[in-house]
Amino acid sequence: MIHHNMPTSSIKQRMLSYRRVVILAGGTLLVLSALTYIVIRSTRPPLPAKYLTAIVQQGNLSQIDSATGEIIPVETYTVSVPANASLSQLNVSLGQTVNTGQMLATFSDPTLASEVAAQNAAVLSEQNQVNLLLSSEYRASQQASIVQAEDNLQQAEDQLAQAQSQGVVTSSVEGPLTQVASVGEYVSSGQPLATVGGKTITAPCQGTVQHVNVTIGQQITPGTPILTLTSPSLTSKILGDESQVAGLQAALDKVMSQDSQTQLTASLDQAKAQLERDQQTLVQEQQALANLVVQAPFSGEVTMLNSSAPPGAKLLTLDSQAKMVTVPIPETQINLIHTGQSVSVSLPALPGKVVSGTVQSIAPVGNYSNGVANFPVNVTLNNVSGIRYGMSADVSIVVKTIHGALLVPLASLHSRGSHDFVEVLASNNQLTRIPVHVLLENATTAAVKSKRLAVDDRVITAVLTSPSGKLHLKAKGRTLHKGKTAGKKGHTK
Template identity: 25%
Template sequence: MRAHPQRPRPSRRTLRALSVAAAGTAVLLVAAGCSSDEEEPTIGTGTVGTGDVEQVVDAPGQVQPRASSVIEAPAAGTVATLQVTDGQDVQAGQVLMTIDSPAAVQALETARQADAEAAASGTSQSSSAQSPAQLAAQQRRAQRDAEARFAEAEQQAQQIADPAAKAAALAAVQSSRTQYQLLAAQTQALVDQVNSGLGNLDSAVESLGQAQRIQTQAAVRAAQATVDALTVTAPIAGKVSLGSTGGGGSSLPAGAESLLSGSGVQLPQGALSGEDSGAAGAPVIAQGAAVTQGSTLVSVIDASTLSLTADVDETDVLQVAPGVAADVTIDAVDGASYRGTVTSIDPTAQSGGGGAVTYTVRLSYDGGTAADGQPAATPLPGMTANVSLVVASAQDVVQVPASAIVRAGSGNGSPDADSVWVVTGGEAQRREVTVGIRGTSAVEITDGLSDGEEIVTDGATDVTEGQQVP
């Protein structure tokens, strides 16, 4: 959101300055140039005072947990065992549930069989049984098969819930892909040599067999990782939030969905896809519930340490820096005030509606105070907040009400500089001033005014040079 200067809770000095100005304020109804049907402008005066001024950038925010992790089903199946309840505290590595997935087990058996066949083929292949043309054709088929198997292995690895296990599986697939590519290039070079009459066909056949074995072994490892992931463990310590029974997938038993889809039976929209699974009040996953690959099983949220984020408009974010303090209110906690401190600013822009661009500012959560002065209730992760970032402040400075400033080029203002109307001998005289920090209700004056001078504080844009202001 666009920054607008805001004045904080005033100090005693600020209160004194405001009370002096209020005590010296006069109101004048100027009738000149106004008909009886026009509203007469109100002109108010006051004296220049000193006090504290703050400039604030306001932005919408949210309470964030220390960490959170969403665990998705690595394969289609049913919940075989459920060992936690919704809201339960768990430790990292603790078993949460197990998934029964015949499809994942079958995929592992298929991968093992393909690997065994590749191993047997590598030991039985003979160059006498193949011509160079046949070897080249076999290599092309192997290349296509390898790419398909590596892609499938990578997809399986992506579905592993545990971040460490997923990273290890993806690294293994990539390592195997690299080895295969090196051997495939070596095989191609040997085939080229054979075709030119310079190479040995046995060496080319052996190299191709080794390349094929690498991709079948990678497929076995990926399938094994998927089966291992059917035992779902907590990646972090925290509180469990079970997914809904739909979980983004069908509530039908595994395998029944495809049969029913082709039977001609008409079901309500979303009945198979689980489009309504996130509706309020949807029951959580229970033992025996069906899940689809990629559906949400459980979330683990670590709220042991809270933080805050604020979406700051692009026009204001350059004013924000680490260390800037913030006043925070939580929508769900009436009357309480919270505190935060900027820790970092994300460099990646976020696009919103209407072309708006914001940047995520991250803040520490520094506690809060309730309306009765007691410690405020601790908010929950995900609660909405209003964050007021104090981007500039000055203490014990010359200040005037924001309404006293006639901005440069606006209304009755000077085209080149900000100005105020100084009242001398009952006559209004324009004086250019240098403005420092602009607060919502008070503005710092760094040059052009002195404490105690009388100025127009209300209706400044309606005043003209030399106008009598009693």
């Protein structure tokens, strides 16, 4: 036997080749085993599908508009120092809570007080005049005045006639006129003026013959005017009497005109009109005087105070305890809002606090911005405990409610084009597709109408699958709404 000595390097190479074969064989076996497991695993029947369901209920669903605003007072009352007045007394302090009718401040104005007193006296005078014109005593007084005026006129006329008769010389006898004084002749009292039937007629007073009424030889009868005398004193007296008669006649005419029903009515209307004007002025001045004493028109809090305010400047501001929030509602939703509507208000500054409110008013004109018009809506709060002016508030207004509808989870609702349907799980674990008409939906629920869907039916909301032996949840139906904004559909009520 021949032995050959092999080199050490060759032995090492053979050992490495052997290891590679072993490793390769082991790896191949491992891969074959894995493939065999996969094939066997894939040929096993899948586990039956399992479903998550929800029971169809009947109830109400509401659509809600949400918006944010600022808490402000329902009413604000500002007190200013009146012109020409000064502050006499200040009865409140900054931040103080006051009740309706509580005294806030008092002012003084001496000039206004004097004007009120004078105007009050004028009103009393006008009222007395009206009462006089309406009284029966006034009519009696007017009649008495007429009688008196007529008497006075008659006396004056008598005096005038007497004065005028003093210058006329008449005959006291009967017979032919044989002698008479000539015109322009001056005679003294008792001097012969004429001779009638042999008897002399003398001058009753001194004067100048102004006019001769007869001729020589004329047959004269008793009472026939023979001539007229004149004198400065007699003329003056006659003129004075005539003037007196004219004045008394005018006075009588005035009294008689005042006594007529037409004039009485006119005088009464004039007096009443003047009385009404004076009364209106008095009321205004009395109101101004009353305003010098300022009372709280409502319960609230003093939010501004300037005790050194000059006349005409603001002294204080009173904000009502009643509070409200103004929120913008888009034009697409404003027709769904109406006064008296109930709302829910939450306040970020007071976590967990939710108060009810009422829509008080809706602005007739919107604010246009970025292509959209928003209408301010004022909401009064029903419970303001702990709520401060200026806080932000989130307002939710129920704008639409569906009553007595079938309610299903939004996750169970499917859409194909313009048609909606749900899937109902039957007792044999089979699915039945049922068409529905969506009336309203919110973030999680839909109100539907269907002839085939009934209360207590179970609708599919998700399916549990196990294609690899591991359960997986696969949602069905619509995705839940997120980030609701004003005008979107809200929660179930």
